[in-house]
Amino acid sequence: MTTxxxxxxxxxxxASPGVLLARVSGNWRERATLPGVEPVRQxxxxxxxxxxxxxxxxxxxxxxxxxxAFISQCADMxxxxxxxxxxxxxxxxxxxxxxxxxxxxxxxxxxxxxxxASFFRNVGERTIQGWEGILGLFTFLGQNLMALVNLLRxxxxxxxxxxxxxxxxxxxxxxxxxxxxxxxxxxxxxFVGALExxxxxxxxxxxxxxxxxxxREMGCIMTGIILCGRTGAAFAAQLGTMKVNxxxxxxxxxxFSPIEFLVLPRMVALLLMMPFLCVFGxxxxxxxxxxxxxxxxxxxxxxxxxxxxxxxxxxxxxxGIVKGTFFGFLVAYTGCLRGMQSGQTAAAxxxxxxxxxxxxxxxxxxxxxxxxxxxxxxxx
Amino acid sequence: xxxxxxxxxxxxxSMAYGPxxxxxxxxxxxxxxxxxxxxxxSGSGKSTxxxxxxxxxxxxxxxxxxxxxxxxxxxxxARRVQVRKFGVLFxxxxxxxxxxxxxxxxxxxxxxxxxxxxxxQEVVRLKLALVGLAGFEDYYPAEISGGMRKRAxxxxxxxxxxxxxFFDEPSAGLDPVLSRNLDQLILELRDSLGATVVVVxxxxxxxxxxxxxxxxxxxxxxTVRVQGNPMELREHSADPKIRTFLTRGEFSERxxxx
Numbered sequence: 041m042t043t044x045x046x047x048x049x050x051x052x053x054x055a056s057p058g059v060l061l062a063r064v065s066g067n068w069r070e071r072a073t074l075p076g077v078e079p080v081r082q083x084x085x086x087x088x089x090x091x092x093x094x095x096x097x098x099x100x101x102x103x104x105x106x107x108x109a110f111i112s113q114c115a116d117m118x119x120x121x122x123x124x125x126x127x128x129x130x131x132x133x134x135x136x137x138x139x140x141x142x143x144x145x146x147x148x149x150x151x152x153x154x155x156x157a158s159f160f161r162n163v164g165e166r167t168i169q170g171w172e173g174i175l176g177l178f179t180f181l182g183q184n185l186m187a188l189v190n191l192l193r194x195x196x197x198x199x200x201x202x203x204x205x206x207x208x209x210x211x212x213x214x215x216x217x218x219x220x221x222x223x224x225x226x227x228x229x230x231f232v233g234a235l236e237x238x239x240x241x242x243x244x245x246x247x248x249x250x251x252x253x254x255x256r257e258m259g260c261i262m263t264g265i266i267l268c269g270r271t272g273a274a275f276a277a278q279l280g281t282m283k284v285n286x287x288x289x290x291x292x293x294x295x296f297s298p299i300e301f302l303v304l305p306r307m308v309a310l311l312l313m314m315p316f317l318c319v320f321g322x323x324x325x326x327x328x329x330x331x332x333x334x335x336x337x338x339x340x341x342x343x344x345x346x347x348x349x350x351x352x353x354x355x356x357x358x359x360g361i362v363k364g365t366f367f368g369f370l371v372a373y374t375g376c377l378r379g380m381q382s383g384q385t386a387a388a389x390x391x392x393x394x395x396x397x398x399x400x401x402x403x404x405x406x407x408x409x410x411x412x413x414x415x416x417x418x419x420x
Numbered sequence: 421x422x423x424x425x426x427x428x429x430x431x432x433x434s435m436a437y438g439p440x441x442x443x444x445x446x447x448x449x450x451x452x453x454x455x456x457x458x459x460x461x462s463g464s465g466k467s468t469x470x471x472x473x474x475x476x477x478x479x480x481x482x483x484x485x486x487x488x489x490x491x492x493x494x495x496x497x498a499r500r501v502q503v504r505k506f507g508v509l510f511x512x513x514x515x516x517x518x519x520x521x522x523x524x525x526x527x528x529x530x531x532x533x534x535x536x537x538x539x540x541q542e543v544v545r546l547k548l549a550l551v552g553l554a555g556f557e558d559y560y561p562a563e564i565s566g567g568m569r570k571r572a573x574x575x576x577x578x579x580x581x582x583x584x585x586f587f588d589e590p591s592a593g594l595d596p597v598l599s600r601n602l603d604q605l606i607l608e609l610r611d612s613l614g615a616t617v618v619v620v621x622x623x624x625x626x627x628x629x630x631x632x633x634x635x636x637x638x639x640x641x642x643t644v645r646v647q648g649n650p651m652e653l654r655e656h657s658a659d660p661k662i663r664t665f666l667t668r669g670e671f672s673e674r675x676x677x678x
Binding site for chain 1: 474475476500501502503504506508510511512514515516517527528531532576580
């Protein structure tokens with residue numbers, strides 16, 4: 041086979057009056073570029089008197105779906121122009137595929153209508169969606185509080201085994217990452233503080249800075265954010281996947297309340313674990329500050345510890361714990377909410393996880409701001 | 421039909437999402453102890469109807485009567501009590517993936533009975549043995565095959581000795597032998613438990629094997645096109661659409677078997 045025989049080629053010519061012959065040759069299989077339908081279109085435009093389109097494929101050495109698509113395109117082009125397409129010259133396989141492709145007529149109403157909605161319609165729909173979203177938040181909150189009340193009254197469909205399992209996952213198993221992040225935050229606080237305070241010769245106050253900043257703010261907020269990324273995301277993914285697998289539907293068909301069965305154990309686990317994680321984070325963060333101060337500044341171990349004990353008031357410490365517990369509630373709430381709201385596809389579960397983390401972190405930071413204002417007003 | 425014989429009545433069920441109608445004025449009656457098949461083309465609202473019947477999705481209009489009692493007129497708490505009389509086998513089996521097969525079957529018993537644990541475990545073993553899964557008590561759903569999961573789902577659906585069993589596309593994802601076995605199992609369970617069975621399916625072999633009565637939902641009008649025994653409908657229905665549905669599939673199935 042010579043090289044020229046392999047090159048896909050299309051020659052369009054007039055065989056007899058009113059008959060257009062498309063001579064196709066070469067291998068239409070391997071080349072990246074093929075002769076398009078343009079030559080056929082051009083000749084058709086020049087010759088309005090054409091009555092029939094024929095193909096000669098004697099020189100065709102190879103073809104694939106693109107060739108079938110090419111023929112199909114030619115047929116589409118002459119549709120409605122009173123031109124007959126003669127398929128006899130085509131290979132048997134091509135003819136069969138064409139027959140198959142045209143066996144079921146195009147369902148005109150199946151194509152998605154591209155209707156551009158008006159601006160006001162979009163605004164309206166978004167507003168309604170937003171409003172429903174807000175309503176959903178409060179409905180879910182209400183359901184959770186009812187479930188908690190049921191639990192306290194001993195009437196909830198609640199399995200402590202589930203709660204204990206979640207507790208293990210959210211508490212002890214999170215100690216490593218909570219320790220690492222809080223230790224580093226303690227270090228950073230001490231470094232920044234040391235640099236600035238040294239200018240006034242007040243390096244000893246690093247202990248105050250680290251202690252107060254940690255127990256009031258950084259300890260609980262960092263722990264909350266870690267749990268949000270770690271546990272809130274896991275909750276959303278777990279519940280979302282259960283939704284995809286119809287596991288939540290299955291619970292409902294047994295008359296189980298998904299809130300009491302799935303959300304409540306997670307909520308209770310986080311509410312119980314968060315205070316401990318906060319205290320743990322506080323201690324580790326203070327230890328971070330201790331290492332910097334004792335190792336790099338001229339502060340003795342005893343001085344640092346006694347300054348720290350002096351600086352931290354009980355109410356600051358308790359405030360941190362209360363805030364931490366509240367952040368734990370927010371993490372469980374957003375994680376479970378997004379999980380329960382998840383759609384029934386893999387992409388929807390991913391989206392639910394993302395939304396859980398985003399709304400969890402936003403809620404934590406926003407509520408921390410609220411706490412700051414409240415504490416200022418109440419002089420705590 | 422004697423009024424006492426009627427287990428389920430569908431009354432004027434309609435539903436729409438905005439302008440998109442999913443069900444339009446669906447009416448039917450299901451006799452006590454019968455196997456009732458909901459058939460129809462894809463997109464005819466079979467699954468939606470089933471979800472409405474098992475309490476997962478409220479209808480836009482209309483109601484369902486179980487033993488003459490309104491279902492959607494109940495408050496949520498009462499409806500949760502009513503659905504305990506149902507057993508549902510989902511298309512995907514929907515076993516609780518974090519629990520073993522035994523725990524899956526035991527959970528409803530643990531919640532709603534005050535039997536001692538030893539009794540519960542005996543019942544669990546029995547239910548799993550009924551579906552041919554004796555010995556698989558401690559397996560997790562992810563560790564067994566699709567067909568076994570389906571049977572485990574059936575064991576769980578039977579956990580509370582339901583009055584009505586619902587099946588959503590029971591043969592989906594099963595090979596022909598397994599799905600014939602499942603059909604036999606459905607027949608035997610109905611005969612031994614005396615339960616009423618509602619099956620959503622479009623597999624003709626199943627339909628002719630198990631159905632006492634059926635409705636055909638029409639994809640265009642979204643309503644009941646005909647109600648009756650599928651064998652009789654195949655022979656005597658004057659409606660070409662029904663005859664095509666009930667015969668064409670069978671021919672192609674005959675063609676498929678050597």
